[in-house]
Amino acid sequence: xxxxxxxxxxxxxxxxxxxxxxxxxxxxxxxxxxxxxxxxxxxxxxxxxxxxxxxxxxxxxxxxxxxxxxxxxxxxxxxxxxxxxxxxxxxxxxxxxxxxxxxxxxxxxxxxxxxxxxxxxxxxxxxxxxxxxxxxxxxxxxxxxxxxxxxxxxxxxxxxxxxxxxxxxxxxxxxxxxxxxxxxxxxxxxxxxxxxxxxxxxxxxxxxxxxxxxxxxxxxxxxxxxxxxxxxxxxxxxxxxxxxxx
Numbered sequence: 251x252x253x254x255x256x257x258x259x260x261x262x263x264x265x266x267x268x269x270x271x272x273x274x275x276x277x278x279x280x281x282x283x284x285x286x287x288x289x290x291x292x293x294x295x296x297x298x299x300x301x302x303x304x305x306x307x308x309x310x311x312x313x314x315x316x317x318x319x320x321x322x323x324x325x326x327x328x329x330x331x332x333x334x335x336x337x338x339x340x341x342x343x344x345x346x347x348x349x350x351x352x353x354x355x356x357x358x359x360x361x362x363x364x365x366x367x368x369x370x371x372x373x374x375x376x377x378x379x380x381x382x383x384x385x386x387x388x389x390x391x392x393x394x395x396x397x398x399x400x401x402x403x404x405x406x407x408x409x410x411x412x413x414x415x416x417x418x419x420x421x422x423x424x425x426x427x428x429x430x431x432x433x434x435x436x437x438x439x440x441x442x443x444x445x446x447x448x449x450x451x452x453x454x455x456x457x458x459x460x461x462x463x464x465x466x467x468x469x470x471x472x473x474x475x476x477x478x479x480x481x482x483x484x485x486x487x488x489x490x491x492x493x494x495x496x
Contacts, residue, residue: 272313275304279314283323283334294324294332320405320439322431337428353491359437360486366426367411367482368475374417375466375474382417383467389413390463397452402442408435410459414466414478441485451488458484 282288295303301311315332318324325335374382389410396403411434415427427434442455458481465473486492 271306271310272317275306275311275314276317278304279318280323288334290334291336292334293330294334296331320408321435322408322428353489356437356440356489357486357491359433360482360491362430363434363437364479364482366423366430367414368478370415370418370420370423370427371462371466371474371478372471373420373423374414375469375471377419378417378466378469379419382413382419385413386410386417386463386466390459393459394456397456402439404435404439404442407438407442407459410463411438414462417466441489455481455485455488 279288288294294300297308297311297315300315301308304311315324319326323335324332326332374386378386389406392406393403393410395401396406408431412427412431415423418424442452458477461477462474462481465477483492
């Protein structure tokens with residue numbers, strides 16, 4: 251790579267031209283992040299440079315970059331471009347898109363989230379600061395805007411749950427959520443894609459998030475814990491992962 255453009259060299263593997271180019275490009279870049287070829291905090295090449303290196307259109311590249319951003323591996327800084335996240339989630343835990351239909355895998359994720367995120371929400375209700383509450387509320391607003399605009403809202407939804415873990419003011423909750431970030435985001439994506447198929451499910455999911463936010467704002471730890479558990483149980487039911495009678 252041309253260091254005169256401010257980018258250090260990176261080994262980009264050749265992407266075989268198949269149907270799922272964005273997925274393949276994302277996987278190539280994931281490998282480079284995992285093995286340190288793309289270092290934490292490193293600035294990424296420009297969109298034009300990456301498109302040329304992979305031999306794909308900018309639209310294809312944007313799809314790949316959107317997935318990497320959604321998975322917490324890269325971030326965009328205003329006026330500076332794209333960067334590898336300083337604390338990317340463990341790639342060993344990554345769920346590929348091909349596994350989103352694996353019901354057992356998704357069920358296990360929701361079981362784990364139900365244990366971890368309920369505790370984080372209860373602590374967040376007790377310990378959150380006003381700026382942390384504002385961050386949770388901002389994510390909630392962005393979810394509502396995404397629903398109104400017909401967008402998937404995955405990034406805002408994931409940010410909502412990350413903000414709650416941050417507001418628990420326990421670094422181990424925060425770090426564990428970072429470690430699980432890709433799996434959590436993929437489970438959110440599956441849930442939101444599923445909810446979009448039935449008209450009333452998206453507003454229902456939004457109300458569930460609102461109830462969580464309200465409990466944290468009211469500093470009601472018991473309600474926050476129960477509302478998160480209820481939300482995750484409902485999401486799992488909507489996905490058909492558990493019996494709707496339970």
